[in-house]
Amino acid sequence: MHLDENMTQNDVLATFAKLPEKYKLLLTRTEISVIIQKMNEYLEKSANNHLNETTFMSLVQYVKREFDIKGKAMSKEAIKAVIEAKNLEDWPDEF
Numbered sequence: 001m002h003l004d005e006n007m008t009q010n011d012v013l014a015t016f017a018k019l020p021e022k023y024k025l026l027l028t029r030t031e032i033s034v035i036i037q038k039m040n041e042y043l044e045k046s047a048n049n050h051l052n053e054t055t056f057m058s059l060v061q062y063v064k065r066e067f068d069i070k071g072k073a074m075s076k077e078a079i080k081a082v083i084e085a086k087n088l089e090d091w092p093d094e095f
Helices: 011-019 021-026 029-047 058-068 078-083
Strands: none
Touching: 011 021, 011 078, 021 078, 029 058, 029 078, 058 078
C-alpha cells in the first residue's frame, strides 16, 4: 500500500481504531487510506477557491465518486464513519 507524504500508516491505524465496530469488519486499511487521501485532496482543492468539482460536490460525494470510478462498492455511511473517525464531523450531510 502506498501512502502519500501527508498520511502515515499511524494515521490509518488511528482512524481504524476510532471506527464503530461494524465498519472495522467491513473496511480494509487500503479503503480507509483511499478515503483519507481523497479527503485531503478535497480539502486542498476546495481551499484554492477555484471553480472545480469540489464546488458542486460534498466531501462524501467526492470520496464516493472515486470508488464508483474504480467500480468498487462503498456506502456513504461507511465514508461518513471514516470522516467522523478522522474528526471531521462538521462536514454537512449533503448527498
